[in-house]
Every structure is written in C-alpha cells, then in structure tokens.
Amino acid sequence: MNNPQQVVTPPQSGTSSIKTMREAINEALHQEMERDPTVIVMGEEVSGGAGCQGQDDAYGGVFGLTKGLMPKFGRERVIDTPISESAIIGAAAGAANTGLRPVAELMFFDFIGVCFDQIFNQAAKFRYMFGGKARTPMVIRGTVGAGLRAGAQHSSMLHPVVVHTPGLKVVIPSNAYDAKGLLIAAIRDDDPVIFLEHKLLYDTKCEVPDEPYVIPFGEAAFTREGSDATIVAIGAMVPRANAVADKLAQEGIHVDVIDPRTLAPLDDEAIIESVEVSGRLVIVDEAHERCSLAADISSIVAEKAFHALRAPIRKVTAPHTPVPFSPVLEDAYMPSEDRIEQAVRDVLGA
Amino acid sequence: MSYSPEFLLESYRTMKTIRLFEERVIKEFEAGNIPGFVHAYDGQEAVAVGVCMNLTDKDVIGSTHRGHGHCIAKGCDVVGMMKEIMGKAGGLCKGKGGSMHIADFDKGMLGANAIVGGGPPLCNGAALSAKTLGTKDVAVSFSGDGSSNQGTVAEALNLAVVLKLPHVFMFENNGYGEGTGADYAVGSGDVAGRAGAYGMPSAKMDGIDFFAVYEATREAVERARRGEGPTALEADVVRFDGHFIGDPQLYRAKGEIKQLRADRDCLKHFRARVTGEGWLSDAQLDEIDESVTALVEKAAAEGLAAPQPDISELYTDVYISY
Numbered sequence: 001m002n003n004p005q006q007v008v009t010p011p012q013s014g015t016s017s018i019k020t021m022r023e024a025i026n027e028a029l030h031q032e033m034e035r036d037p038t039v040i041v042m043g044e045e046v047s048g049g050a051g052c053q054g055q056d057d058a059y060g061g062v063f064g065l066t067k068g069l070m071p072k073f074g075r076e077r078v079i080d081t082p083i084s085e086s087a088i089i090g091a092a093a094g095a096a097n098t099g100l101r102p103v104a105e106l107m108f109f110d111f112i113g114v115c116f117d118q119i120f121n122q123a124a125k126f127r128y129m130f131g132g133k134a135r136t137p138m139v140i141r142g143t144v145g146a147g148l149r150a151g152a153q154h155s156s157m158l159h160p161v162v163v164h165t166p167g168l169k170v171v172i173p174s175n176a177y178d179a180k181g182l183l184i185a186a187i188r189d190d191d192p193v194i195f196l197e198h199k200l201l202y203d204t205k206c207e208v209p210d211e212p213y214v215i216p217f218g219e220a221a222f223t224r225e226g227s228d229a230t231i232v233a234i235g236a237m238v239p240r241a242n243a244v245a246d247k248l249a250q251e252g253i254h255v256d257v258i259d260p261r262t263l264a265p266l267d268d269e270a271i272i273e274s275v276e277v278s279g280r281l282v283i284v285d286e287a288h289e290r291c292s293l294a295a296d297i298s299s300i301v302a303e304k305a306f307h308a309l310r311a312p313i314r315k316v317t318a319p320h321t322p323v324p325f326s327p328v329l330e331d332a333y334m335p336s337e338d339r340i341e342q343a344v345r346d347v348l349g350a
Numbered sequence: 351m352s353y354s355p356e357f358l359l360e361s362y363r364t365m366k367t368i369r370l371f372e373e374r375v376i377k378e379f380e381a382g383n384i385p386g387f388v389h390a391y392d393g394q395e396a397v398a399v400g401v402c403m404n405l406t407d408k409d410v411i412g413s414t415h416r417g418h419g420h421c422i423a424k425g426c427d428v429v430g431m432m433k434e435i436m437g438k439a440g441g442l443c444k445g446k447g448g449s450m451h452i453a454d455f456d457k458g459m460l461g462a463n464a465i466v467g468g469g470p471p472l473c474n475g476a477a478l479s480a481k482t483l484g485t486k487d488v489a490v491s492f493s494g495d496g497s498s499n500q501g502t503v504a505e506a507l508n509l510a511v512v513l514k515l516p517h518v519f520m521f522e523n524n525g526y527g528e529g530t531g532a533d534y535a536v537g538s539g540d541v542a543g544r545a546g547a548y549g550m551p552s553a554k555m556d557g558i559d560f561f562a563v564y565e566a567t568r569e570a571v572e573r574a575r576r577g578e579g580p581t582a583l584e585a586d587v588v589r590f591d592g593h594f595i596g597d598p599q600l601y602r603a604k605g606e607i608k609q610l611r612a613d614r615d616c617l618k619h620f621r622a623r624v625t626g627e628g629w630l631s632d633a634q635l636d637e638i639d640e641s642v643t644a645l646v647e648k649a650a651a652e653g654l655a656a657p658q659p660d661i662s663e664l665y666t667d668v669y670i671s672y
Contacts, residue, residue: 040478040482079513081509082508084508084509086502087508090502091475094473095475098410098460100479126461127669128668129451130443130453131441131445132667133456134461167668
C-alpha cells in the first residue's frame with residue numbers, strides 16, 4: 001500500500017530531538033501532569049524512597065519511566081503505593097470515576113494476575129453496567145514481553161487478555177515517537193486504556209517532537225511499504241519486521257509492514273486494504289498463538305478479504321509455553337527475524 | 351443526644367421504604383417478574399440509613415450484591431430502581447446493570463458490586479479524589495463479613511491507612527457469607543479487629559440499632575472530613591432472607607429466622623425507641639407507612655408496565671468513544 005499520510009513522520013513544525021522511548025514516555029507524563037492538575041501517577045516506586053532515609057525519587061519507576069515527576073509535582077500527585085496491585089488499580093478506577101485522571105503503573109503487566117478483577121470486572125464494565133453514566137478516564141501502564149531474561153512471571157505478552165475485554169482500549173507502541181503521542185492520547189481519553197510498553201524498546205531511539213501531540217487510536221502506521229506481501233507486527237516485533245523488510249528490499253521484494261499501534265480499537269481496514277493489494281499476509285505477534293492477535297487478525301482477513309488471498313496466512317508467534325529463563329531458550333521462544341523472513345518467503349512462494 | 355422530628359421522620363421513611371421495596375421485590379421475583387439473581391437487604395435497613403443520614407450527595411458510597419438498601423438510603427429513585435431490577439427501559443442503568451449493578455453517580459452511588467470485596471478498593475479511589483481535590487467529601491464502602499476475607503479488602507484497608515484516605519469501611523456482619531457461617535469463615539471472628547491490625551481505628555455496634563450506627567458513623571465521617579483518615583465499622587446485623595431470593599436456607603437453624611424477625615427487627619426497634627422517648631407518635635409513623643406503601647406500589651406498577659429495552663441498547667455504552 002502506498003499511503004504516505006500513514007507513514008510515521010515527525011511533524012514539520014516545532015523543535016524535536018532524538019529521544020529514547022523511555023524519555024518520550026517520561027516527557028509525555030511530565031507534559032500531561034503540567035497541563036492537567038487532575039492527572040496523577042500512582043504505583044510501586046513510581047518515585048521510590050517513601051518512608052526511607054536515603055534519596056527521594058530513587059527509582060522513578062523500576063525502569064525509570066516516571067523519574068523526576070515526584071520532585072516536580074509532589075507526593076500528593078505522584079503516589080508511591082504498597083505492593084498491592086488490586087488496591088492500586090481499584091483506587092485508580094474509583095478516582096477516575098470521581099474527577100481524577102490516574103495513570104496507574106502496574107510495573108510488570110504480568111501482575112494483572114493479582115488485580116484482574118479490578119480491571120475486567122470493575123473498570124472495564126462500569127460504563128456499560130451503569131447504563132452509560134460512568135466515566136473512567138484511567139491509564140494502566142505496564143511493561144510486557146520477553147527478552148530481558150526476566151523469567152516466566154515477568155515476561156508475558158498478555159495483550160490478548162485485555163483486547164478480549166469489552167470496555168478496555170489497548171495500546172502498544174513500537175517506537176518513541178508513537179509512544180509519546182499515544183500516551184498523551186491515552187491520558188486524555190475518557191475510557192480505561194491499557195498502555196503496554198515492551199521492555200526491549202525502552203532504549204530504542206527516534207526523532208520525537210518536544211511539544212505535546214496526540215496520535216489518534218485506531219490508526220495503524222505503515223512502517224515500510226511494498227505490494228509484494230503484508231507483514232502485520234505488534235510492539236517489539238515491529239523493528240524485527242522492519243529489518244526483514246529492509247533485507248528483502250535488497251532482493252527487490254517490497255512488503256508493507258503495518259504496526260496497528262492500538263489493538264483495541266484495531267485498524268482492520270488498513271490491514272485489509274494492504275492484503276487486497278498484496279494477497280499475502282504474515283502476522284508477527286509475541287503472544288502465544290492460540291487466541292492471539294495473530295489469530296484474531298488472521299480470522300478478520302479470512303472473513304473479509306478471503307478473495308484477495310493468494311497464499312495461506314502465516315502466523316509467527318511465541319510457542320504455547322511460559323517464557324523460559326535460559327537465554328538460549330528465551331531467544332528461541334521469541335519470534336526472530338529469521339522466522340519472520342522464512343514466513344514471508346513461504347507466502348511468496350506459495 | 352436529641353434528634354429533630356424531621357431527621358427522625360426521614361430516617362424512618364427511608365428504612366421503611368427499603369423494607370417495603372424489598373418485600374415487593376421478593377413478591378415480584380416469586381411471580382416471575384424479575385430475572386436473574388436477587389439478594390434482599392431487608393433486616394439490615396438501620397445500617398444503610400444510619401450511615402447515609404451522615405452523607406451528602408457529594409459523598410460517595412460503594413455497595414455490594416445486596417445493595418438495594420444502600421441505593422435507597424443514598425437517594426436513588428425507587429421507580430428507576432424497580433425498572434432496573436426488572437431489566438426494563440427507563441431503569442437507572444437502562445436495564446443493563448440489574449439488581450447487582452445499580453449505580454447512580456448523580457447521587458454519589460458508585461455502584462452495587464457483584465464481586466465480594468470489589469467495592470472497597472474503588473472507594474479508596476473516590477476518597478483519593480476527595481483528598482487530592484481538597485473537597486472534604488468522604489467515601490463509604492459497604493461490604494460484608496464475607497468481604498473481610500478477601501485480599502482486595504486487606505489491600506484496601508492498608509492503602510487507606512498509608513494514604514490517610516477519607517474512607518469509612520462499613521462491614522455489615524449478617525452472620526453469613528452466602529451459605530457459610532461467619533463464625534466459621536472469619537478466622538478471628540473479629541472483622542473490625544482486622545482493620546485495627548492495619549492501624550485503623552475501628553468500632554463495633556449493634557446494627558439493628560439505627561442510633562448506634564448513626565452515631566458511630568458520624569464520628570468516623572467527621573474524622574475523615576477533618577483529614578484524619580479512615581475508620582472501620584462493624585455492624586452486627588441480621589439477614590431476614592436467604593443469600594438470594596429463593597434460597598431454601600437449609601443451613602439455618604429451625605425457627606432462627608422467625609426468632610430474628612420477632613426479636614431483632616430494626617424497624618420495630620426504631621419505632622419502640624422513638625415513641626418510647628416521646629420523639630414521635632405512632633400516628634406519625636403510620637402515616638409514613640401508608641405513603642411508602644403507595645410509593646412502592648407505584649414503583650412496582652411502573653416497573654411492570656415499562657417497556658423492554660430496545661435491542662439497539664445491547665451495543666451502546668461500552669466506550670465513551672471508540
């Protein structure tokens with residue numbers, strides 16, 4: 001697909017600089033807290049040092065995403081909590097119902113296991129159960145994904161669980177530019193938003209405008225363009241898909257790489273439009289294959305663009321196993337550039 | 351302590367409204383006019399009303415699966431409630447919530463909650479809003495003896511202390527978590543004492559005594575408004591009905607309910623007290639009984655006559671924008 005408007009390019013006006021995704025997210029939080037006094041940040045060690053004798057803001061979040069917020073906005077708005085995920089998410093949801101815009105950090109998104117009721121039974125359902133009266137403008141941030149040798153309970157890709165839940169919006173940026181614009185959009189959104197940050201991406205860099213900007217939900221980005229095949233990739237799989245696309249381009253094979261950016265809502269039109277032209281689809285999703293986004297997108301395309309397909313759809317996913325600790329095993333677990341490339345060659349050869 | 355006649359009349363009217371509303375809900379359920387599961391609050395009226403007579407519309411409450419009484423005490427419209435419980439158009443939540451999910455944010459009623467222990471963490475959030483925005487409003491979470499065994503409640507108690515939130519935890523101990531006795535399931539047998547272990551002041555009271563509940567809550571609410579943090583209250587109450595309407599209650603002792611209705615009826619207790627003290631006359635209370643009877647009759651009639659929701663409602667209200 002050639003749709004230049006959707007290619008990620010920094011805005012033309014205003015200053016910008018090279019930032020890591022960590023810096024971009026941190027900047028978005030600073031700017032939104034500055035703009036709106038009802039925005040609060042809460043979670044475990046979002047500042048760090050509460051009740052301790054040493055430095056304040058010692059952590060700024062375990063990955064440093066919220067660094068500097070507490071010194072600037074104070075402990076009333078940057079709240080270190082006990083390690084009590086149900087209490088954190090419940091307080092964020094209740095506060096969202098009553099006038100605040102909380103950004104709750106779940107640290108590792110694997111921890112939804114100990115607060116999922118407050119997410120899927122409470123926050124996600126308020127609007128519907130209460131007949132359209134509730135507003136729950138909250139953001140839950142958490143890190144996802146394998147690659148840091150963090151083991152089975154700190155490495156999952158659980159986006160399918162939240163995408164499956166009506167009432168939640170689900171965002172997963174693949175680069176610093178998108179992360180800033182999507183997080184600002186998430187904070188300003190009036191619905192509960194799950195904002196998933198892949199830990200392998202925190203130190204990736206790109207040009208990011210200094211001023212605040214919003215990237216609307218439900219608009220996929222084409223990070224590479226070409227009509228020979230379509231790759232849909234999610235989160236940390238986007239740079240891998242881009243690398244494969246660049247390699248294939250040297251052989252004269254040109255593929256679209258589509259980054260949905262938000263999984264709920266999902267820009268299925270962009271995917272279908274691309275497949276209508278290419279007829280060949282590879283979906284790269286670090287989740288386990290069953291009930292993954294790869295499976296979901298595959299079914300959407302099979303239903304809506306079956307006539308356009310010239311080869312079976314190929315899914316490149318994690319296996320149906322927990323994330324292993326051993327670096328050798330973990331590397332084999334994650335969809336690799338080699339597997340993505342092979343899948344593209346398979347659909348091209350079919 | 352003296353109470354104005356207006357205060358006493360309003361308190362009685364609200365308690366009586368809950369009682370007759372629940373009796374009518376039971377009747378309509380048994381007649382097949384109410385779908386799903388319904389948990390009746392009759393017998394516990396003095397708690398809902400004793401608490402909410404301390405609150406303004408800006409204060410908020412969170413409730414439970416047994417939430418009709420809390421809704422009425424917080425000022426929800428009983429006609430809208432009856433329609434909601436019947437799943438009809440015009441219900442407080444358009445018929446999409448039902449008995450276990452009634453909410454009315456305009457009245458500070460943040461929702462009944464069908465997850466035991468679901469509400470207290472959320473009320474912390476409302477209390478956090480009040481604290482952050484400096485409103486002096488308070489949040490009250492109603493939950494039961496059963497909820498005190500949930501991890502969510504333990505977490506909420508601790509966070510409320512840590513952040514010094516204006517949150518009153520009202521635990522209504524009706525002796526049963528569904529079909530299991532609190533004497534068995536609450537290990538320490540002491541719900542309020544658990545709160546104390548988190549560093550929170552607590553008090554216990556006889557929950558059939560409206561005045562005991564009112565005074566204990568007044569103290570807790572004033573403390574919260576002064577910025578001095580949360581309080582836990584445990585009210586000893588009675589469950590006149592089953593866990594749900596239709597529960598055969600084989601686990602209860604023979605004659606237990608009859609005995610409770612005779613000896614531990616909070617409305618009888620209230621009437622005896624206010625007439626005994628010479629604060630109100632039987633005639634004044636009888637007059638309220640009549641008008642409440644008419645109100646509940648109207649709610650039931652309008653509920654029965656209300657149209658079903660339009661099928662298009664299935665798809666609305668999932669998101670504010672999507």
